[in-house]
Amino acid sequence: MSAGAELARPVFRRGPAPLAWPRTLLTGWFFQLKMQAQSGFMVLTALVQPLIFASIAMTDQQAGNRTLPLLYYALGAGIMGIWSTVVFGCGGVISWQRHQGMLEPLVMAPAPFVLVLLGITLGTATVGLYSMGATLVWGWLVFGAQLHFASPLLFVAAVVVTVVSLGLLGLVLGSSFVLYRNSNAISNMLEYPVWLITGLLVPLSLLPGWTHPLAYLLAPTWGVEALRAAAIGGDSAIPLLWCLVASAGYLLLGIWLVRVVERRARQHATLNFQ
Amino acid sequence: MSSSAPATSDLAVEVHGLCRTYRTTTGTLRRRRLEVEAVRGIDLEIGRGQLFGLLGPNGAGKTTTIRVLCTLLLPTAGTVRVLGMDVVADARAVRRQIGYVFGGDRGLYDRLSAYDNLRYFAELYALEPSQLRRRIEQVLELVGLHGREKERVEGFSRGMRQRLHLARGLLHDPPVLFFDEPTIGVDPVGAREVRQLVADLARSGKTILLTTHYMFEADSLCDRIAVIAKGKIVAQGSPSQLKAGVSDRTVVEVKAYGIGAPVLERMRALAGVESVAMEVSDQAQLLVVQARDADQLTGRLLQLLEGVRVERIAAREPTLEDAYVALVTAP
Amino acid sequence: MSGLVAPRSPGTHFWRVFFIGGLISYRALFYWISPWQYIPTMLGAPLFQILFFVYLGRAAGVGSTNFFVVGNSIQICSMAGIYGMTMAIANERSFQTLSPILATPSNRLALFLGRGLPVLISALQTCLFGFLVSALLLGFRPSLPDLPGLALAVLVTSASCTGFGMALGSIGLRVRDVFLVSNIAYFLMLLLCGVEVPIGRLPLLLRALAQLLPLTHGIAAGRALAAGAGFLTALPNILLELLVGCAWAAAAYLLFAFFERSGRRSGAFDRL
Numbered sequence: 001m002s003a004g005a006e007l008a009r010p011v012f013r014r015g016p017a018p019l020a021w022p023r024t025l026l027t028g029w030f031f032q033l034k035m036q037a038q039s040g041f042m043v044l045t046a047l048v049q050p051l052i053f054a055s056i057a058m059t060d061q062q063a064g065n066r067t068l069p070l071l072y073y074a075l076g077a078g079i080m081g082i083w084s085t086v087v088f089g090c091g092g093v094i095s096w097q098r099h100q101g102m103l104e105p106l107v108m109a110p111a112p113f114v115l116v117l118l119g120i121t122l123g124t125a126t127v128g129l130y131s132m133g134a135t136l137v138w139g140w141l142v143f144g145a146q147l148h149f150a151s152p153l154l155f156v157a158a159v160v161v162t163v164v165s166l167g168l169l170g171l172v173l174g175s176s177f178v179l180y181r182n183s184n185a186i187s188n189m190l191e192y193p194v195w196l197i198t199g200l201l202v203p204l205s206l207l208p209g210w211t212h213p214l215a216y217l218l219a220p221t222w223g224v225e226a227l228r229a230a231a232i233g234g235d236s237a238i239p240l241l242w243c244l245v246a247s248a249g250y251l252l253l254g255i256w257l258v259r260v261v262e263r264r265a266r267q268h269a270t271l272n273f274q
Numbered sequence: 275m276s277s278s279a280p281a282t283s284d285l286a287v288e289v290h291g292l293c294r295t296y297r298t299t300t301g302t303l304r305r306r307r308l309e310v311e312a313v314r315g316i317d318l319e320i321g322r323g324q325l326f327g328l329l330g331p332n333g334a335g336k337t338t339t340i341r342v343l344c345t346l347l348l349p350t351a352g353t354v355r356v357l358g359m360d361v362v363a364d365a366r367a368v369r370r371q372i373g374y375v376f377g378g379d380r381g382l383y384d385r386l387s388a389y390d391n392l393r394y395f396a397e398l399y400a401l402e403p404s405q406l407r408r409r410i411e412q413v414l415e416l417v418g419l420h421g422r423e424k425e426r427v428e429g430f431s432r433g434m435r436q437r438l439h440l441a442r443g444l445l446h447d448p449p450v451l452f453f454d455e456p457t458i459g460v461d462p463v464g465a466r467e468v469r470q471l472v473a474d475l476a477r478s479g480k481t482i483l484l485t486t487h488y489m490f491e492a493d494s495l496c497d498r499i500a501v502i503a504k505g506k507i508v509a510q511g512s513p514s515q516l517k518a519g520v521s522d523r524t525v526v527e528v529k530a531y532g533i534g535a536p537v538l539e540r541m542r543a544l545a546g547v548e549s550v551a552m553e554v555s556d557q558a559q560l561l562v563v564q565a566r567d568a569d570q571l572t573g574r575l576l577q578l579l580e581g582v583r584v585e586r587i588a589a590r591e592p593t594l595e596d597a598y599v600a601l602v603t604a605p
Numbered sequence: 606m607s608g609l610v611a612p613r614s615p616g617t618h619f620w621r622v623f624f625i626g627g628l629i630s631y632r633a634l635f636y637w638i639s640p641w642q643y644i645p646t647m648l649g650a651p652l653f654q655i656l657f658f659v660y661l662g663r664a665a666g667v668g669s670t671n672f673f674v675v676g677n678s679i680q681i682c683s684m685a686g687i688y689g690m691t692m693a694i695a696n697e698r699s700f701q702t703l704s705p706i707l708a709t710p711s712n713r714l715a716l717f718l719g720r721g722l723p724v725l726i727s728a729l730q731t732c733l734f735g736f737l738v739s740a741l742l743l744g745f746r747p748s749l750p751d752l753p754g755l756a757l758a759v760l761v762t763s764a765s766c767t768g769f770g771m772a773l774g775s776i777g778l779r780v781r782d783v784f785l786v787s788n789i790a791y792f793l794m795l796l797l798c799g800v801e802v803p804i805g806r807l808p809l810l811l812r813a814l815a816q817l818l819p820l821t822h823g824i825a826a827g828r829a830l831a832a833g834a835g836f837l838t839a840l841p842n843i844l845l846e847l848l849v850g851c852a853w854a855a856a857a858y859l860l861f862a863f864f865e866r867s868g869r870r871s872g873a874f875d876r877l
Binding site: 007008009010011012013014017020023024027028031034035038039100101102104105106107108109110111112116263266267268269271272 | 296297338341344345346347348366369370372374376378379380381382383384385386390393394395397398399400401402403404405409412413416442444445446447
C-alpha cells in the first residue's frame with residue numbers, strides 16, 4: 001500500500017440525485033446479468049424445464065388437433081422458463097443478498113434501495129431469455145416449428161417489455177417474500193398455477209371465467225399475447241399496452257414494499273446474520 | 275489531533291442515550307418473546323478528525339453500536355447524529371458522508387472482478403461516470419491491489435478481500451469512516467499495512483471510529499478510546515488516561531503448574547487484590563493478578579503457591595490491556 | 606467400558622436402524638417437513654400440476670381427463686421418491702454428517718433402506734391426494750372393483766421411484782451438483798414415461814429408454830385399471846414395474862457401496 005499517499009477528491013455527478021438513477025439501474029442490471037449468466041448451473045436449470053414442457057406440448061399438438069401452431073407453444077414454454085427464473089431467482093433475492101453479506105453495503109449506499117433491488121431482479125429476469133431462445137431453437141430443430149415473425153420489430157419490443165414487466169413483478173415477489181416466513185415453500189407452488197391461468201400453454205378461452213381477472217393482473221398473460229401476436233399475427237399493441245400498465249402497477253407496489261422491508265430490516269436487525 | 279473531549283461545534287458523531295433492544299421469539303409451538311438489551315444507554319462524542327476506538331469483549335454491543343451509526347440499525351431509544359444529521363430521519367444524507375469497512379469473507383460479489391465490484395458501488399455512490407475509471411484506479415493503488423483488479427474476487431485471500439473492502443469504503447471519499455475489526459483474520463504484514471493506512475487517513479483529517487480487540491492497536495492508533503461492556507460504556511478517555519485508571523495497581527504475572535481452585539480463592543481473598551485472571555495454556559496456568567496498594571504482593575503470592583511448581587513470577591507496570599480487563603470484568 | 610452398550614441381536618439392530626434411524630434422518634434432512642413447507646410443495650404443487658396437464662390435453666385435443674389424471678397422480682410419487690432420496694444423501698454431505706454416519710458399524714442395507722421408508726410413505730400420501738382431488742374437482746371416477754389393483758399399482762410405482770431415487774442419491778455421494786441430475790431425471794421422466802405424452806408418439810429409442818425407467822409400466826397399469834380392464838390385464842405391467850424398481854434399488858446399493866469405498870480412499874465425503 002502506498003502509505004501516506006493522499007487521494008485526490010473524487011468527482012461526483014452534478015445535478016439532482018434522480019439524474020443518476022437510470023445509470024445506477026442499468027449498471028446493476030448489467031452486473032447482475034453478468035454474474036448469473038456465467039453460472040453453468042443456473043443456465044442449465046433455466047433450460048431443462050422449458051425444453052421438456054415445450055416437447056410435451058408440441059408432441060401432444062402433433063398427436064392431437066393441431067389447431068394451435070407449434071410456435072404458440074414454443075413461445076409459451078419460453079415464458080414459462082422466464083417465470084420460473086423470476087420466481088426462484090427473485091423470490092429469494094433479499095435472502096440471497098443477505099447470505100452473501102451484500103445486504104448491508106447495498107442498503108448503506110445512498111442510491112435508493114428499490115433501485116438497487118430492481119437492477120438485480122431485472123438482471124435475473126433477463127437470464128430467462130435463455131429459455132426463450134432455447135425453446136424457439138428446439139421447436140424449430142426438433143419439431144419443425146416455423147420461426148416466422150409477422151412483425152419482427154414489435155416482437156423485439158414485446159420481448160423487452162415482457163422481460164421488464166417480469167423483472168418488476170420479481171421485485172414485488174422478492175420484497176413480499178421476505179416479509180413472510182416459509183415463503184420459499186410458496187415458490188414451489190407458484191409455477192403451475194401461474195403457467196396455467198396466464199394462458200401460456202392453454203388458451204384463456206378454455207379456462208373458467210373467474211380466473212381471467214386474476215390472469216389480467218399478471219404480466220405473463222399480456223406478454224405472451226403480445227409475443228404471439230407479433231410472431232404469428234394479430235394485434236400486439238393492446239397487450240403491450242396492458243403489459244406496461246401492469247408494470248407501472250408493480251413498480252408502485254414494489255416501491256412501497258421495499259420501503260417497508262428496509263425499515264423492518266433496520267428495525268429487527270435482519271440485514272445481516274448476527 | 276486533540277485527545278480531550280471535543281467542543282460541540284467540532285462534533286462528527288454525537289450519540290446520546292443510545293439503547294438498542296432485540297426482540298426474538300423462540301420455540302415453534304409455544305412462542306416465547308425474549309428481549310435482549312444489547313446497548314443500554316450509550317453517550318459518545320467524536321470530534322472531527324479524531325481517531326476513536328471502541329473496545330469491548332464479544333457481545334458487549336460494539337457491533338450493534340457501529341451498525342446504528344451506519345444507519346443499518348434503528349435505535350430503540352436515544353439520538354444519534356453524524357455530521358449534524360440524524361441517522362434515522364436523514365439516513366440517505368448520512369450515507370453519502372460515511373464509509374463502512376467491516377471485513378470478513380462476505381460482502382463482495384465473488385463472481386465479479388475487483389474492478390467490477392468497485393465499479394458497481396461507484397455507480398451507487400453517484401460518482402461522475404467519466405471520472406470513474408481514474409477514481410477506481412486511485413483507490414486500488416492506495417490499498418495495494420493495483421494489477422489484481424481484473425481477477426475474480428472468489429480467488430482472493432482474506433487479506434486481499436480486506437483491502438478491497440477498504441477500497442470500497444474510500445471510493446466516495448467520505449469524511450467519516452467506520453472500521454469494524456479491520457485487521458481480524460489478516461496476516462501480520464497485511465495488518466500492519468491496514469493500520470498504517472488508518473493512521474494516514476486520520477492524519478489527513480478523516481474522522482474514524484474503529485472497533486478492535488487488539489489492545490496495542492487501540493493504544494498506538496487511537497486518540498480516544500471508549501470501553502464498552504454489557505451494553506454500557508464503562509470508561510472513556512485517551513489511552514494514557516485509561517492506563518492512569520489502573521496506574522495505582524501492581525500487576526503480577528504467574529506461570530505455574532497445578533494451581534487448584536482453593537488456592538485461587540485464597541489469592542482472590544488476599545488484601546488489596548482486585549482480580550485474578552487465569553488462562554490455561556498447554557499444561558501451564560497463566561495468572562494475571564491485579565492488586566491495589568499491594569505491599570509485598572509477590573511474596574504473599576509465593577506463600578500461597580507453596581507446593582505448586584512455579585515457573586515464573588514477575589511484577590510489572592499495568593498496560594492498557596490490564597485496564598481493559600479491570601473495566602470489563604468489574605461487577 | 607464394557608457393559609455400557611447392551612449387545613443387540615443383529616436382527617433387532619437392523620430393524621431399529623431401519624425404522625427409527627430412517628425416521629430421524631428423514632426429519633433431519635427432508636427440508637419440506639414443516640406443514641408450512643409440506644403442504645405447498647407436496648400437495649399444492651401436484652394439485653396444480655394435474656390441472657395444468659388436463660387443460661393442456663384439452664387445448665391440444667389429446668387424451669382424456671382420465672389419461673392425464675392417472676398419469677400425473679401416479680407421476681407425483683416420483684417427486685417424493687427422487688428429491689426425497691437425493692436430499693437424504695446429498696444433504697448429509699452438505700451438513701458434513703456423512704463421514705460420521707459411515708464411520709458407524711450399522712448395517713449399510715438397513716441404513717439405506719431405512720431412509721427409503723419415510724420417503725415411500727410420503728410418496729403414497731401425495732399420490733392419494735392427487736387422486737382424491739381429481740375425484741373432487743375433475744370428476745375422476747375410476748372403475749370401483751379395480752380400486753385395490755390401482756392401489757397396488759400406486760404402491761409398486763412409489764417403491765420403484767424410491768429405488769430410482771436411491772440410485773440418484775448415491776451419485777450425490779460423489780457429485781456436488783446432484784440436484785441438477787435429479788432435475789434432469791425428473792423432467793425427462795415427465796416427458797418419456799407416458800405421463801403426458803402417449804408412449805406410442807415417441808421415437809423408438811426413447812420408447813426403449815422409457816421401458817427401463819420407473820413410472821412407465823406403473824402408469825400403464827394404472828390407466829388400464831382405472832378404465833376397468835381388470836386386474837389380470839394390468840398384472841404384467843405391475844410386475845414389470847416391480848422388476849424395474851428392484852433393479853434400480855440394486856444398482857443403488859452397488860453404487861453406494863462403490864462410492865463409499867472410493868470415497869474413503871479419496872476423502873470425497875467432506876469435500877463440498
